Every structure is written in structure tokens, then in C-alpha cells.
Amino acid sequence: MKSFGEFLQSGDWKGEKHVPVIHAPEKVKAGETFDLRVSIGDEIPHPNTLEHYIAWIKVFCFQEGGKFPVEIAEFKFPAHGEGGNFTEPSGTAKVKLDKTGTIHAVSYCNIHGVWENTQEIVVE
Amino acid sequence: MKSFGEFLQSGDWKGEKHVPVIHAPEKVKAGETFDLRVSIGDEIPHPNTLEHYIAWIKVFCFQEGGKFPVEIAEFKFPAHGEGGNFTEPSGTAKVKLDKTGTIHAVSYCNIHGVWENTQEIVVE
Amino acid sequence: MKSFGEFLQSGDWKGEKHVPVIHAPEKVKAGETFDLRVSIGDEIPHPNTLEHYIAWIKVFCFQEGGKFPVEIAEFKFPAHGEGGNFTEPSGTAKVKLDKTGTIHAVSYCNIHGVWENTQEIVVE
Amino acid sequence: MKSFGEFLQSGDWKGEKHVPVIHAPEKVKAGETFDLRVSIGDEIPHPNTLEHYIAWIKVFCFQEGGKFPVEIAEFKFPAHGEGGNFTEPSGTAKVKLDKTGTIHAVSYCNIHGVWENTQEIVVE
Numbered sequence: 001m002k003s004f005g006e007f008l009q010s011g012d013w014k015g016e017k018h019v020p021v022i023h024a025p026e027k028v029k030a031g032e033t034f035d036l037r038v039s040i041g042d043e044i045p046h047p048n049t050l051e052h053y054i055a056w057i058k059v060f061c062f063q064e065g066g067k068f069p070v071e072i073a074e075f076k077f078p079a080h081g082e083g084g085n086f087t088e089p090s091g092t093a094k095v096k097l098d099k100t101g102t103i104h105a106v107s108y109c110n111i112h113g114v115w116e117n118t119q120e121i122v123v124e
Numbered sequence: 125m126k127s128f129g130e131f132l133q134s135g136d137w138k139g140e141k142h143v144p145v146i147h148a149p150e151k152v153k154a155g156e157t158f159d160l161r162v163s164i165g166d167e168i169p170h171p172n173t174l175e176h177y178i179a180w181i182k183v184f185c186f187q188e189g190g191k192f193p194v195e196i197a198e199f200k201f202p203a204h205g206e207g208g209n210f211t212e213p214s215g216t217a218k219v220k221l222d223k224t225g226t227i228h229a230v231s232y233c234n235i236h237g238v239w240e241n242t243q244e245i246v247v248e
Numbered sequence: 249m250k251s252f253g254e255f256l257q258s259g260d261w262k263g264e265k266h267v268p269v270i271h272a273p274e275k276v277k278a279g280e281t282f283d284l285r286v287s288i289g290d291e292i293p294h295p296n297t298l299e300h301y302i303a304w305i306k307v308f309c310f311q312e313g314g315k316f317p318v319e320i321a322e323f324k325f326p327a328h329g330e331g332g333n334f335t336e337p338s339g340t341a342k343v344k345l346d347k348t349g350t351i352h353a354v355s356y357c358n359i360h361g362v363w364e365n366t367q368e369i370v371v372e
Numbered sequence: 373m374k375s376f377g378e379f380l381q382s383g384d385w386k387g388e389k390h391v392p393v394i395h396a397p398e399k400v401k402a403g404e405t406f407d408l409r410v411s412i413g414d415e416i417p418h419p420n421t422l423e424h425y426i427a428w429i430k431v432f433c434f435q436e437g438g439k440f441p442v443e444i445a446e447f448k449f450p451a452h453g454e455g456g457n458f459t460e461p462s463g464t465a466k467v468k469l470d471k472t473g474t475i476h477a478v479s480y481c482n483i484h485g486v487w488e489n490t491q492e493i494v495v496e
């Protein structure tokens with residue numbers, strides 16, 4: 001049985017427009033709210049049309065020494081030109097973390113499948 | 125038959141902590157990307173616990189002279205203390221609009237139901 | 249300020265293809281799991297294309313004598329032809345209710361806005 | 373960099389209550405609508421409380437010889453006791469497929485992370 005994890009694609013977001021970019025501080029204080037932004041296409045814009053678009057990005061946090069990831073944000077990008085309105089694939093959440101760990105962003109393009117990226121974040 | 129619309133509560137967000145606050149420019153240019161932030165509890169924080177939390181905010185745009193609202197953003201706030209992680213009820217999207225209209229934010233508290241707020245936005 | 253509730257359209261689902269249809273027993277027992285299905289286009293199918301589709305249906309329960317509706321189901325319909333795959337606008341949840349009340353289904357078409365329907369359900 | 377895929381847990385759903393169960397015909401006809409149900413805890417019920425619950429199940433289809441999975445269903449389970457209402461972790465979608473492939477269900481428990489299951493489906 002093939003695992004769904006094998007579909008998760010990654011790469012350098014500067015060259016591959018589908019890879020989610022994680023904008024987060026390298027260090028934060030435990031229990032202090034900070035801005036966590038994830039986006040697609042910072043360098044090379046991804047299409048945003050009714051036929052081809054980024055549908056969502058989910059974000060998880062996996063604590064060092066922990067067992068399971070916890071979902072900490074979810075963004076949907078619903079408008080792709082309806083009435084001339086567009087939601088671009090970028091979302092900012094306000095989160096508070098408790099322990100050092102890794103942030104995992106997972107995104108979905110309706111044509112090119114699931115993509116991921118990761119960034120370590122030190123919680124002091 | 126009671127309409128679901130009758131459940132939508134509103135008020136002054138400075139005195140009522142459930143009302144979504146819309147942070148958007150008063151004027152934008154047609155087709156130019158701008159930051160649209162919606163949040164709950166800017167003045168009086170809303171609880172964020174496993175028992176009581178803001179689950180989501182949806183945002184719609186209704187163009188002047190239009191017929192139907194178009195959904196332009198959706199934020200979920202999934203973490204309420206799991207592993208010490210919290211998602212606070214604030215979300216920022218990047219959107220492009222085509223015509224002057226009203227932004228409608230609709231939010232949901234798992235205990236206190238659905239709330240709304242509106243802001244006009246002039247598109248030049 | 250126009251309320252978002254004013255956008256909620258309704259009608260007879262036999263003649264208007266956007267109105268969500270609620271398939272639920274008229275009576276259920278308190279705390280007993282039952283199937284709650286909501287769908288669009290039972291009589292007149294709604295288009296399901298990349299340009300025009302039903303994006304989601306949310307379901308709420310409002311208890312008689314209660315103050316606020318509680319969200320009890322959410323369905324997204326993500327595939328509109330990608331790779332020849334389609335998600336049709338129908339979703340079935342398994343729910344348990346505690347008290348007599350009304351079920352409210354709210355749906356969204358990316359072109360024709362938000363629609364609603366309601367059904368009373370007696371909980372014994 | 374650890375891939376998010378490494379967090380995806382699986383197993384025999386008869387012994388492990390988190391594994392999503394896929395209820396789908398083994399064979400379907402191309403372009404013919406059929407019921408696709410996914411559920412958690414068919415054998416051993418999973419808790420459904422405010423502190424511990426299944427939050428969502430997503431379903432993807434990966435066509436034989438294809439390159440990318442396509443999302444074909446998403447279910448959220450929002451009620452965990454609010455007002456005595458509960459959404460149990462089961463969802464049924466109506467889908468149409470074009471080609472033989474594998475169905476991948478991915479689920480999330482707010483305490484025990486992400487889980488997956490797969491089933492082949494022959495499209496004639």
C-alpha cells in the first residue's frame with residue numbers, strides 16, 4: 001500500500017512555485033503570540049484561475065521529543081475570479097507555541113497535488 | 125420558518141468580544157492585492173480553551189449593484205491548547221477586488237453561535 | 249449596514265436547484281446516532297464544473313428554547329472535473345442530538361451565493 | 373528535514389481506533405455516481421469529547437499512472453458535546469471517478485495526530 005506521504009512533494013520555493021513558504025521568526029517566547037504566515041509563489045507566482053489554483057494550506061506544529069503533530073492553522077483560498085475577486089495563496093495566523101519544534105506547512109493545488117515545507121522554530 | 129440569518133448577531137466589537145473586526149483599507153485599487161485581516165477580541169479577548177473557542181471566520185464580498193456575495197477568505201483556528209499550542213482568532217488574507225462593495229465577516233463561537241460585521245470598501 | 253442574513257436565499261428545492269435539501273428523520277431519540285444527509289439538486293441537478301459549482305454545505309442545530317445554533321456538520325465538495333473526478337453536492341453525517349429543535353443547512357454556490365433550508369426535528 | 377509524511381500513521385482499523393475506514397465499492401463505472409463513506413472507530417469507538425476528538429477526514433483519489441492525487445471529499449466534525457450535540461466521525465460523499473486508482477483517506481485526531489488508509493478502486 002502506497003502511503004499518502006509519498007505524494008507530498010517539496011523543493012526550493014525559489015525555483016518551484018508550488019512549495020509553501022513559511023514566514024516565521026526563528027525564535028519565539030513560550031506562550032507569546034506571533035505572526036505565522038504561509039504563502040505560495042513568493043518568487044514565481046502560481047496561477048489563480050477557475051481551472052488551476054491553490055485551494056488550501058494547512059499548518060502543523062511538531063514538538064521536539066513529541067509524538068504527534070498538532071494542527072495550528074488552516075487557510076482556504078476560495079475566490080479565483082468570481083466577480084473579479086481573487087484570494088491569493090497567502091495566509092497569516094496568530095499562534096502561541098509552548099516548546100521548540102518544527103512547523104510543517106502542507107498545501108494543495110487542484111492540478112499539481114500536495115506540497116510541503118518545514119521550518120524549525122526555537123521556543124524559549 | 126426561521127431564517128438562519130436571524131441567528132447572526134452583531135454589535136460594537138469594542139464592547140462585545142464576539143464581533144469580528146475587519147481590518148481593511150477604506151480604498152483599494154481594482155486588481156491590486158491588499159491585506160485583509162479579520163479578528164475577534166481585539167479589545168476584550170475571547171477565551172481560547174478546549175471548551176470554548178472561536179472555530180472559524182469566513183469573509184464574503186458583495187459588489188455594489190451585484191446580486192450575490194462571493195466568498196473571499198476562510199480561516200479555521202484549530203489549536204486550543206493541545207500540547208500547549210494555540211491558534212488565536214485572527215487571520216490575514218491577500219485579496220484582489222474588482223468593484224466597490226461591502227466586506228462581510230461571519231464568525232462562529234462553539235458556545236455563542238454566529239456573529240457578523242461589515243465594512244464598505246471603495247475600489248477605484 | 250446590510251446584514252449577511254439578507255443574502256441567504258431560500259425557496260422550494262423542487263423548483264430552485266440551489267436550495268439545500270435536508271434528509272433527516274422527523275423524530276429521533278436523544279443521544280442516538282442517526283444519518284443526516286444534505287444535498288443540492290435532488291430534482292434539478294446543479295452544474296458541477298470548474299467555473300460553477302457548489303463549494304460547501306454547513307449544518308447547524310438550534311434547540312427549542314436555546315439561544316445559539318451549534319454547528320453539527322460541514323461538507324466541502326472539492327473536485328469539479330480534475331482528472332475526471334467529481335464530488336457531487338451531497339454529504340451525510342452521523343449526529344446525535346439532545347433536544348428538539350431545527351436543523352439549518354447553509355450552502356454556497358461560487359456564482360449564485362448563499363442558500364438555506366430548515367427542518368424541524370423532534371428529539372424524544 | 374523530516375517530511376510530514378512520516379507523521380502519517382496507519383494500521384489495522386479493527387485494532388487501532390484512529391485508522392480511517394474506507395467504505396467504497398471495489399468496482400465502479402466511469403462517470404457513475406457512487407457513495408464513498410469514510411469513518412473512524414467502526415470497531416473500537418474513538419472518544420468524542422471537547423478535549424479529544426476526530427476533527428476531520430480528507431479523501432484523495434490517485435489515478436493509476438497519474439502524477440498527482442486529486443482531493444475528492446472533505447468532512448469536518450464540529451460538535452463534541454456543545455448543547456448535547458455530537459458529530460460522529462463518519463462522512464459520506466457522492467463521487468464520480470474516471471479511472472482506476474487508489475482512494476486515500478487522511479484523518480486528524482486533535483491529540484493523536486494524522487492517520488491514513490488506502491483502498492484500490494477499479495473503474496470500468
Ligand SMILES: [Fe+3]
Nearest residue numbers: 052109111112
Ligand atoms: Fe499548480
Ligand SMILES: [Fe+3]
Nearest residue numbers: 142233235236
Ligand atoms: Fe464565546
Ligand SMILES: [Fe+3]
Nearest residue numbers: 300357359360
Ligand atoms: Fe449556481
Ligand SMILES: [Fe+3]
Nearest residue numbers: 424481483484
Ligand atoms: Fe485520539
